[in-house]
Amino acid sequence: MMQESRTEATSNGQANQNGASSAEGGSREGQPDSSPPSAEVTTADLLHLQHHQVARQILLQQQQQPQSQPNTGRKSPKTNDAQPNIQVPVSVAMMTPQVITPQQMQQILQQQVLSPQQLQVLLQQQQALMLQQQQLQEFYKKQQEQLHLQLLQQQHAGSKPNKEPQVSAQQLAFQQQLLQVQQVQQQHLLNLQRQGLLSIQPGQGSLPLHQLTQMIPAELQQLWKEVTNTHVKEEHNNGNNNGHRGLDLSSPTPPKNPLLSQHAPTNGQYLSHKRESTLEEHSSHSHPLYGHGVCKWPGCEAVFDDFQSFLHLNNEHALDDRSTAQCRVQMQVVQQLELQLAKDKERLQAMMTHLHVKSTEPKAAPQPPTLTPLSQTHSVITANSLHSVGPMRRRYSDKYNMPISPLSQNKEFYMNADVRPPFTYASLIRQAILDSPEKQLTLNEIYNWFTRMFAYFRRNAATWKNAVRHNLSLHKCFVRVENVKGAVWTVDEIEFQKRRPQKISSPALVKNIQTSLGYGPTLSAAFQASMAENNIPLYTTASIGSPTLNSLANAIREEMNGALDHGNSNGSDSSPGRSPLPARHHISVKEEPLDPDDHEGPLSLVTTANHSPDFDHHRDYDDEPGHEDML
């Protein structure tokens, strides 16, 4: 009654909530605060943000270390891969150590790949980077002076053995810091490459070399050269190295590129001497930059009949901006390859682990073998968090087509963030009930689950509680059972699975599915919802009847159709009259007694040529005429 609304409003301090007309309900849908902040964030944007977080942490380190600020009890800088609560201004958070030159900006503008907001962010990044570089230069100068002083003191005091460790420690810390900066720079550059903002190829002249040299101040370049030039033997140093003689630049992270380890130029003529020396060392014609009579310098490929002619290396690839830039590009290439390798290794490991686990699981588990890996690998909502919650609220499909944070974080996310969960009330109610030990909950316990699991439901209680009650009564999948302690609600899984699965053929969903099938970072909430709706994740506790199989097959079919229909990169056309795939590609379920010897799971997936376009349409609530047709 109205009383409920009144009391709820009082208890929640949301008096304006109640008594609101339906128009208000409609307007609330469009309120920005009810939509996730990253509603229009693309995968690339998220990757970008992820990178910015790394950059931000490193920058914070840089800002803290020179000032010897306490660490405020946080993790040490080396374990800084998860510090989401660091409060930094947006401009700082977004800044990356990468300068976008005017040429690049013009290119970006011409390509129209960035929105004005993104351009603004890039400009902010550029400005922030310049500041950061200045700071770094100053820091480096101070470090240099300090080291120089220490070295002088050592020479005068003759206490070399005792002082050296301190110097080396500082040097190492500084090196690490520089390496981190460089790493972030490289990552950012690669990120830009991935986004098509830059087209840098090894040895390719498309990117003006001076741009690369502009990206990092000359001093920083030199610093980097020194850091990377770890294989320079001390005997190669002479008096020209300005006090760097004593530097132990043996990096804890050895150079990954033979080019750098053996030929990275540092400064002055002594390096020229060094280059000749190293060439002489490779007189056995096994120089890594010389192979099959071709100069392997990126972009060179000059042909030389003999190794002696290959000494052109000293002339053509001498220390200059060009070579430095090429060097840097090569470093980025290597680093990218290493990152890719690491990712692929990790993926392989996950696949092997998963397959091993799957192969050892009992086959009785009613899971679709073809989709379980997908759902397990990418699903956000799992048994560890929200299990298979259910369908996403359709009207929010666009807003919620964003990757939600991974599994364990997801629960925390909704528990703390005032973000509406992208699932229907029915799905959430079901989840609440299934979460309970006895698979039954009272209404009040359902309420509590909502408020406990979702910060969003800690306000507007009158609204959503009414919706919960409405859904409990409306959907016959929720069964009210009288017991000793009153009425409890249970879930009829079969009825729940009869509910119409959400179509995932919409462009937005398909796009996400493409991402997911293409090893995207996460599965879209909508796709998860669709999967969860059909019990694809491992959460079915009730009996699995044919309706379940049907709806499950719907999900599979929809997924496959969606993924296949939009297998191209565009994935934006899903006009009803256009079906790129013939009907025979549609997957339906052959509802026959299952032969465990023939199938890994309970499903018998067959393809059919006479698939009804409204296959899933029959399976809704139509088996009970009049039911829920009040709408």
Add this chain to the structure above:
DNA sequence: TCGTAAGTAAACAGAG
């Protein structure tokens, strides 16, 4: 344009 699912608001009734 239409049908459907979902969300919201509200009226109403029964039980404690």
Add this chain to the structure above:
DNA sequence: GCTCTGTTTACTTACG
């Protein structure tokens, strides 16, 4: 009478 619970209706919105 109040509150909670449950049912039902009406309406809006999103989507295919």
